[in-house]
Amino acid sequence: TQLLEQSPQFLSIQEGENLTVYCNSSSVFSSLQWYRQEPGEGPVLLVTVVTGGEVKKLKRLTFQFGDARKDSSLHITAAQPGDTGLYLCAGARDRGAQKLVFGQGTRLTINP
Amino acid sequence: KAGVTQTPRYLIKTRGQQVTLSCSPISGHRSVSWYQQTPGQGLQFLFEYFSETQRNKGNFPGRFSGRQFSNSRSEMNVSTLELGDSALYLCASSSGQLHLSNIQYFGAGTRLSVL
Numbered sequence: 001t002q003l004l005e006q007s008p009q010f011l012s013i014q015e016g017e018n019l020t021v022y023c024n025s026s027s028v029f030s031s032l033q034w035y036r037q038e039p040g041e042g043p044v045l046l047v048t049v050v051t052g053g054e055v056k057k058l059k060r061l062t063f064q065f066g067d068a069r070k071d072s073s074l075h076i077t078a079a080q081p082g083d084t085g086l087y088l089c090a091g092a093r094d095r096g097a098q099k100l101v102f103g104q105g106t107r108l109t110i111n112p
Numbered sequence: 113k114a115g116v117t118q119t120p121r122y123l124i125k126t127r128g129q130q131v132t133l134s135c136s137p138i139s140g141h142r143s144v145s146w147y148q149q150t151p152g153q154g155l156q157f158l159f160e161y162f163s164e165t166q167r168n169k170g171n172f173p174g175r176f177s178g179r180q181f182s183n184s185r186s187e188m189n190v191s192t193l194e195l196g197d198s199a200l201y202l203c204a205s206s207s208g209q210l211h212l213s214n215i216q217y218f219g220a221g222t223r224l225s226v227l
Binding site for chain 2: 035040041042043044045048088090094095098099100101102103104105
């Protein structure tokens with residue numbers, strides 16, 4: 001059972017376009033994290049959101065945690081080829097995020 | 113400081129064999145978690161060790177086991193390997209403190225192929 005549904009699974013767009021990746025669940029999470037993974041490497045943390053309704057910005061990336069702490073989104077503005085990679089959302093039920101539940105991931109390709 | 117180190121990076125085994133993977137966490141970190149990543153199932157939590165004790169466990173069969181040493185280094189063992197055990201095994205380290213901003217840092221993983 002996949003507790004976190006991530007969509008889309010694959011996305012290929014042109015440089016300069018905007019995109020949004022969604023992460024949805026019927027479960028409530030204490031915190032939700034977004035990671036980016038490059039081929040041959042482990043996931044690297046981009047952001048952690050812990051408060052319902054929270055919005056965090058990281059340059060051209062905007063992360064939002066749903067009011068009910070069941071869903072999250074990642075929006076990228078003016079995508080660049082360097083944004084290409086596998087984006088993963090992960091939820092933690094417990095404080096301390098020791099046991100993460102991951103979404104299936106979104107494989108993003110930005111074409112020059 | 114040095115990141116999370118996993119060894120070996122690649123392994124090829126045959127069905128029925130056993131395998132041991134190693135993870136050295138970031139210096140000062142006391143928690144080590146293990147995850148299995150496959151194309152079909154994505155990343156799935158195996159277990160977490162904190163101060164040499166298993167603190168959390170995922171839904172994997174008993175063939176998957178682990179341990180942690182006093183220096184926080186951890187090993188994961190898989191016995192009686194099956195073809196479906198082929199995966200990227202990732203280790204993550206953290207301080208282990210139970211607060212919301214606790215961050216897990218992942219190693220590059222060990223890619224296991226079972227033939």
